[in-house]
Structures are given as C-alpha cells and as structure tokens.
Amino acid sequence: MAVVLARIDDRLIHGQVMTSWVNFTGANKIIVIDDVTAKDSFLCMTIKSLVPSNIRAEVYTREQSVEAFLSQKESDKIIVLAKTPEPYVYLQEHGVSFDHINIGGMGIKKGRKTIYKNISASDEELTMLKTLADNGARVYIQMVAENPRMELDKII
Structure with missing residues (x-):
C-alpha cells in the first residue's frame, strides 16, 4: 500500500481533489476518515x-480506519x-x-484563527499539527498539486 496523499480538507471530496490531486497522484482509492460521514x-x-468509476472510495470512522489501513493491498495507491x-494523530498513536x-x-x-491565506486552525488543531510534525510527518499547505508547497513550520 502506498499513501500518495494524506490531506486535511473540511470539504473532503470536491473539485480540487478529484481533478488536481487524483490525476497528480495516480490514486486508485480514496479513504475518508470522518465519524459523522461514516x-x-x-x-x-x-x-x-x-469519485470516478475507476477509483474506489471507502469511508471509515476514526476507530475503523486503523484496521482498514492494516488490510490494504500492496497495489493500492491511496x-x-x-x-x-x-x-491523523489518532492513527499515529495506533501505529499508522x-x-x-x-x-x-x-x-x-468559530474558534479558529487564520494561519495562512484561507487556512485557519484552532489552538488545539495547531498543537495536533505540531504533534504530527514532531512524530515525523512533513506537514505543509498546498491547495492543488500545481501550487508550491508552503511548509507549516515556516508559517507558524
């Protein structure tokens, strides 16, 4: 299994994901992790x-997502x-x-402040983003694949 993009986006699936990121990554599967949606x-x-017919979409609660990641095929580009x-913090804590x-x-x-252009986060979310980075993830802002990456540690 290869995670070709792990993205935080409160809109989940929308035009940018479907046109820019799917084409850029060559993904064949999308996994949504959201308790309410699941x-x-x-x-x-x-x-x-x-999602297009050639891409599988799966929706999991946070708890279900741990087992789901452990059971992915090697050929999956997710x-x-x-x-x-x-x-993502929950998954890190559970070995993913x-x-x-x-x-x-x-x-x-409400409760969020702007950190970069149209990106905002609460103090709790900023702490979680820093935790992800401290545990080895490169955290960055990038709306579409064609835009340059803006590293989080250079912004906050």
Missing part, C-alpha cells in the same frame, strides 16, 4: 458517488482525506504513520 449512509453514498488533523500531510482546506470558523 455513520450516515446517505453521506457515505454521496461520497462514493462523487488518497486519505480527513476534515481535521485529529484522525504518514510521511507527508497536506493541509488543503481548513476554513474559517
């Missing part, structure tokens, strides 16, 4: 209907999507590590 059959169906950094974590869309909402 527990709602309509949202799961919607997520799965948004894009992982989560709304916040929390599922990521070399790179892309911040693509963390919108402005």
Whole structure:
C-alpha cells in the first residue's frame, strides 16, 4: 500500500481533489476518515458517488480506519482525506504513520484563527499539527498539486 496523499480538507471530496490531486497522484482509492460521514449512509453514498468509476472510495470512522489501513493491498495507491488533523494523530498513536500531510482546506470558523491565506486552525488543531510534525510527518499547505508547497513550520 502506498499513501500518495494524506490531506486535511473540511470539504473532503470536491473539485480540487478529484481533478488536481487524483490525476497528480495516480490514486486508485480514496479513504475518508470522518465519524459523522461514516455513520450516515446517505453521506457515505454521496461520497462514493462523487469519485470516478475507476477509483474506489471507502469511508471509515476514526476507530475503523486503523484496521482498514492494516488490510490494504500492496497495489493500492491511496488518497486519505480527513476534515481535521485529529484522525491523523489518532492513527499515529495506533501505529499508522504518514510521511507527508497536506493541509488543503481548513476554513474559517468559530474558534479558529487564520494561519495562512484561507487556512485557519484552532489552538488545539495547531498543537495536533505540531504533534504530527514532531512524530515525523512533513506537514505543509498546498491547495492543488500545481501550487508550491508552503511548509507549516515556516508559517507558524
């Protein structure tokens, strides 16, 4: 199994993921980690209907995601999507590590402050991002594959 993109984006699947990142990475699977989405059959169906027919989409709760990662095929090229950094911290704590974590869309909402252009994070989310980096993940902002990467440690 190869994780070709681990992305934090509160919109999960949308145009940028489907056009830019799928083409750039050559992914054949998308794994969404989000408790609310995973527990709602309509949202799961919607997520799965948004991906091209040659790409499999799977939706897991945070807890289910640990086992899901352990059972992936070697041929899988996976894009992982989560709304916040929390599922990635949980996975790290349970033995699943990521070399790179892309911040693509963390919108402005109550309790968050702007950290770079249209990217915002709460103090708790910033702590989680730093934890991910301290545990070996390269954390960066990059909206689409064609844009340059902006390393998180240079911003905060």
